[in-house]
Amino acid sequence: MVGNTTINISIFLVFVLVTLGIVIKVSRQNTSAADYYAGGRAFSGRQNGIAITGDYLSAASFLGIAGIIAVYGYDGFLYSIGFLVAWLVALLLVAELLRNTGRFTMADVLSFRLKQRPVRTAAAVNTLAVSAFYLLAQMAGAGGLVALLLGITDKGGQGVVIAVVGALMIVYVLIGGMKGTTWVQIIKAALLIVGAGIMTVWVLMKYNFNISGLFDNAIQTAKSDNILYGGLYYKNKLDFISLAIAIVLGTAGLPHVLMRFYTVPTSKEARRSVVWAIWLIGLFYLFTLVLGYGAAALVGADTIKKAPGATNSAAPLLAYHLGGEILLGVISAVAFATILAVVAGLTITASASFAHDIYAQVIKKGTVDADDEVKVARRAAVVIGILAIIGGIFANGQNIAFLVALAFAVAASANLPTILYSLFWKRFTTRGALWSMYGGLASTLLLIIFSPTVSGAATSMFPTANFAWFPLNNPGIVTIPLSFVLGWLGSITSTEHNEAKYAEMEVRSLTGAGAEKAIAH
Amino acid sequence: MAGSHEISEERAARYMEVQRSAEFEALRKKFRGFVFPMTGAFLVWYFLYVILATYATDFMNKKLFGNVTMGLVLGLLQFVTTFVITMIYARWADRELDPAAAELASHMERGEL
Numbered sequence: 001m002v003g004n005t006t007i008n009i010s011i012f013l014v015f016v017l018v019t020l021g022i023v024i025k026v027s028r029q030n031t032s033a034a035d036y037y038a039g040g041r042a043f044s045g046r047q048n049g050i051a052i053t054g055d056y057l058s059a060a061s062f063l064g065i066a067g068i069i070a071v072y073g074y075d076g077f078l079y080s081i082g083f084l085v086a087w088l089v090a091l092l093l094v095a096e097l098l099r100n101t102g103r104f105t106m107a108d109v110l111s112f113r114l115k116q117r118p119v120r121t122a123a124a125v126n127t128l129a130v131s132a133f134y135l136l137a138q139m140a141g142a143g144g145l146v147a148l149l150l151g152i153t154d155k156g157g158q159g160v161v162i163a164v165v166g167a168l169m170i171v172y173v174l175i176g177g178m179k180g181t182t183w184v185q186i187i188k189a190a191l192l193i194v195g196a197g198i199m200t201v202w203v204l205m206k207y208n209f210n211i212s213g214l215f216d217n218a219i220q221t222a223k224s225d226n227i228l229y230g231g232l233y234y235k236n237k238l239d240f241i242s243l244a245i246a247i248v249l250g251t252a253g254l255p256h257v258l259m260r261f262y263t264v265p266t267s268k269e270a271r272r273s274v275v276w277a278i279w280l281i282g283l284f285y286l287f288t289l290v291l292g293y294g295a296a297a298l299v300g301a302d303t304i305k306k307a308p309g310a311t312n313s314a315a316p317l318l319a320y321h322l323g324g325e326i327l328l329g330v331i332s333a334v335a336f337a338t339i340l341a342v343v344a345g346l347t348i349t350a351s352a353s354f355a356h357d358i359y360a361q362v363i364k365k366g367t368v369d370a371d372d373e374v375k376v377a378r379r380a381a382v383v384i385g386i387l388a389i390i391g392g393i394f395a396n397g398q399n400i401a402f403l404v405a406l407a408f409a410v411a412a413s414a415n416l417p418t419i420l421y422s423l424f425w426k427r428f429t430t431r432g433a434l435w436s437m438y439g440g441l442a443s444t445l446l447l448i449i450f451s452p453t454v455s456g457a458a459t460s461m462f463p464t465a466n467f468a469w470f471p472l473n474n475p476g477i478v479t480i481p482l483s484f485v486l487g488w489l490g491s492i493t494s495t496e497h498n499e500a501k502y503a504e505m506e507v508r509s510l511t512g513a514g515a516e517k518a519i520a521h
Numbered sequence: 522m523a524g525s526h527e528i529s530e531e532r533a534a535r536y537m538e539v540q541r542s543a544e545f546e547a548l549r550k551k552f553r554g555f556v557f558p559m560t561g562a563f564l565v566w567y568f569l570y571v572i573l574a575t576y577a578t579d580f581m582n583k584k585l586f587g588n589v590t591m592g593l594v595l596g597l598l599q600f601v602t603t604f605v606i607t608m609i610y611a612r613w614a615d616r617e618l619d620p621a622a623a624e625l626a627s628h629m630e631r632g633e634l
Contacts, residue, residue, distance in 0.1 A: 074592055078574050081599045085567045088606055092556040096614075212587030219588065228590055229582045230574050237575040244571045248564070271614055278607045282600050424553075500533030503540040510548055511626045 003320055005150050007329035012336050016168060019187055019337075023172055023180035032519060033370035036177035036377060037104040037352045038262040040519040043182060045269035049276020052260050054185030055345040056083075056251075056277070057192060057284060059141050059312075059338045060404055065285070066318075067311030069292020071301045073218075073227025075234050076292055080285040082244050086251035087281065089416075091274040094252045096267035097423050097509040103516050104262060105349075106255045107357040110418055110437075113501035115430040117362050122437040124357035126414045127255040129441060130407050131350040132391075134256070135384075137403035138343050139166065139392025145339065148309035148316060149332040159393040165336070166389035169343045173351070173381045178263060181344045188334070188341040193280060195334045196287040199315075202322050203294035214290070217297035227296060239472045243405060246476030250408030253415030256349040265518035294318055343388065351381035398461065402453045405474060406444070413479040414440030417487045423509060425491075426502055432491030440483035447475035539625075542634045548621050555613060563606055570595055 034040055043051070061083065068076030102108035107123035142165050143158040152158055172180055207213040219225045226232060234240035251257065261270045295304060295314040298321050307313035319331040355377035360368045368376075417436045421428040447470045448454065454461050456468035508514050539545055574581055574592060581592035628634050 074590075077593070077596055078571075081570070081596055082567070085563065085599060085603055088563050088603060089560070091607060092560050092610060212589055215588035225588070228588055228593075229578065230592060231578060234575070240575055241568075241571055244568070248567060268615075268619060271611060275607055275611050278603060282604060286600065500537055503536040504533070506549070507536050507539050507545065507629075510545075510552060511622045511629070513626045513629055 003149075003316075003328040003332070004325040007325050008149050008332040011329045011333040015187075015191070015333050015337050019172070019184050020175075022183050022187070023176035026183055027176045027180050030177050030179060033104070033356075033374050034516070034519050035179065036374045037259075037348075037356065038516075039178040039182050041263060041265050041516065042518050043263045043269075045264055045272025046276050047182070047186060048260060048264050048269070048273035050189045050280065051182045051185040051263070052257065052273055052277040053280040053284070054187075054189030054192070054338075054341050055256060055260060056281060057189070057338065058138060058342045058404070059145060059335055060137070061284075062192065062196070062288070062338060063145070063309075063312040063315050063335060066288045066291045066295065067304065067314040068233055069289060070295035070299070070304055070314035070318075071311050072233035073293075073296070074230045075232055077289050078230060078234075078240075079243075080288060082247035083251070084278070084282050084285055086248045087274060087278045089249065090252040090257070091271070091278065093423070094258070094419060095261050095270045095274050098258060098419075099261045099264065099267045099270035100509045100512045100515040101423075101505055102258075102262060104259070104356050105353050106258045106415065106419075107353065107361075109258075110422055110433065113422065113498055113505045114428075114433055115496075117365075119430055119433050119437075120357050121362050122434055123415075123418075124353045124362070126410065126437055126441055127353040127357070128350055130253075130255055130410050130415070131346045131353075133403045133407040133410065134254075135343060135346045135350070135388045136391045136395055137407070138339055138346070139388050140395035140398065140403075142336075142339050142392060143396030144309050144312060145335055148307070148313050149335065153308070155396065158396055162392045162396065163389050165340060165343070166385050166392065169340055169347055169388075170382055170385035172340070172344045173348050173385070174378055178259075178348055181341075181348050182260075182263060184337075184344055185341045188337040189280065191334045191337060193284055193287075195331055196284060196291065199294070199319060199322060199327070199331070200287040200290045203290050203298070203318075206298075211290075214293055214297060218293045221297050221300045227293075227301075236472070238477070239474055242472050242474035242477035245480055246405065246409040246412045246474055249416050249476075249480060250410075250412035253411035253419060254407070255353065255411075255415070256345045259349050259352065260345075262516070267512050267515070291315055291318060298322075347381050347384050347388070350384050351377045354380040354384075402448070402473065406448055409444050409448075409474060409476045409479065410441060412476055413444050413483045414438075417480075417483045421487050421491070422505070427491050427497070428487070429491045429494045429496040431494040431496070432487040432489070435490035436483045436487030439486040440479055443479045443482055444475050447472075447478060451475065539629055539634050544625055544628065544634060548618075548625055551621060552618060555610070555618075559606060559610065563602065566602060567599065570599055 065076050065080050098109050101112055106127055107120045110123040111119040142162050146152050146158045146161040172184055264270050264273055295318040299317045304314045316331055320328040355373050359376045360373045414437050418433045450468055450470045451473050452468050453473045456466040583591045
């Protein structure tokens with residue numbers, strides 16, 4: 001533990017107060033379901049692009065990737081590239097068409113031309129599954145961050161902080177709905193990028209903007225030039241390729257990312273959102289490259305590995321080295337803001353899917369009015385928030401870093417094939433969708449359970465048991481092709497066809513005719 | 522929005538008519554003719570890079586200048602191509618796709634399809 005806990009907490013409290021004030025201010029006009037779920041569809045492409053950046057760049061991206069680069073070098077950089085390239089799938093194939101055809105959730109699009117209740121149920125199940133994995137990873141990560149940044153090492157104290165983070169998230173979502181959540185994400189993204197940018201320039205200035213000089217110093221500190229080369233972190237080649245496939249195809253299937261495209265008024269603004277997001281996310285990963293090697297050079301891998309939080313401590317330790325307690329305080333607050341913004345986005349997505357898909361459409365068959373639906377969504381947000389706190393406290397300290405990779409694998413296997421088939425393949429049917437979605441989810445979970453992630457290795461969740469027969473930690477290389485094949489096979493073996501709904505969906509997706517309009521306040 | 526899923530016959534016929542029109546088919550062809558090859562291209566390039574990084578380590582570890590390796594340069598090129606594809610697509614969609622889609626939508630509203 002380095003730095004000054006009081007400063008860290010004070011700066012974070014300022015962030016909470018400022019964002020809370022903004023959330024209350026922007027939420028006064030929240031009245032309709034479209035306000036709660038989609039921020040009235042009134043955000044500009046630029047605002048939404050910044051919010052997407054805030055939603056997407058989790059603490060794992062910021063602290064995790066910089067840390068992997070600092071300790072293991074090139075592999076961390078290799079890992080970050082997939083998270084950027086993946087956005088081209090969203091840009092070219094998904095964002096605009098989804099904005100034109102859907103309303104509030106991923107399931108709106110998937111069930112558009114198929115049988116409502118079964119497809120909507122499956123899409124909601126996958127939405128809840130992906131959001132739960134992602135949420136649990138973030139909440140448990142908060143525990144480690146607390147140890148690192150506030151010097152709280154006992155489990156009870158960390159549990160209190162996890163509960164505080166969860167409670168704040170519930171407050172943001174309840175008061176602000178999607179509008180408030182979006183502003184929290186915008187502010188967080190701005191802080192994160194400015195903070196990381198300042199540190200990047202600071203590091204580069206020390207080396208007169210000579211990147212090779214930075215590498216020189218990193219090699220000197222590490223006493224080995226291995227950190228210039230790949231293979232130190234990802235030892236299993238096939239496993240890494242499997243992970244790379246899941247990342248590049250999973251991003252455009254993450255429900256909390258997809259939901260953000262409904263917050264803008266038109267498909268053109270949805271396109272603009274992704275363009276902004278790509279620039280900002282790309283810039284951020286370039287910063288992490290410098291920060292990672294900067295930490296390797298100035299702090300050193302040995303110091304990082306011994307600090308609480310291990311690799312996660314690279315960026316905070318670098319901040320302390322450069323700017324002392326104040327910069328460390330700022331970076332710590334940014335890291336907390338990051339967790340808060342990401343979990344708020346996940347919670348609103350899961351609560352929307354529960355209320356809009358499962359409660360209103362599947363259970364009540366579309367007979368509830370919008371006010372009741374939003375009431376259910378708010379209650380669902382509280383329940384999900386409480387479950388996230390409990391799950392986070394129990395998962396704290398467990399080896400659950402695989403959960404984010406699992407969320408991407410499920411998104412790529414269970415969601416993306418059905419999204420693409422729905423939008424582009426005329427013969428796609430309900431059976432194809434159900435086989436692909438449930439098959440993708442089940443096969444991914446099954447292979448994870450029987451992988452070295454869960455048992456059979458020293459790094460497993462249960463290191464003493466051994467029931468692993470699947471050799472890879474990342475199942476995507478099997479489950480993603482399998483789900484595409486299941487979607488195809490289910491479709492060609494069923495006789496269902498609804499030409500009229502496909503015609504409506506296709507015309508609407510490409511022209512925007514009949515798409516949901518923004519709310520004018 | 523359960524109501525919209527029981528689509529009226531008149532509306533259904535209307536959408537199918539539009540979908541089969543030459544103007545819509547041209548729009549679909551224009552859109553798919555751009556995004557499908559572009560998607561194929563960036564995916565091939567990305568997986569080529571990933572496979573090189575995992576299996577062709579000697580090639581990737583080659584130093585080009587100073588401590589800058591082939592792997593780093595190719596990785597940075599992934600950023601460059603992502604940014605370039607983003608700019609090309611956004612410009613193309615603003616100039617080519619949007620006017621065509623808007624024209625088709627206005628024809629639909631006026632019942633000219």
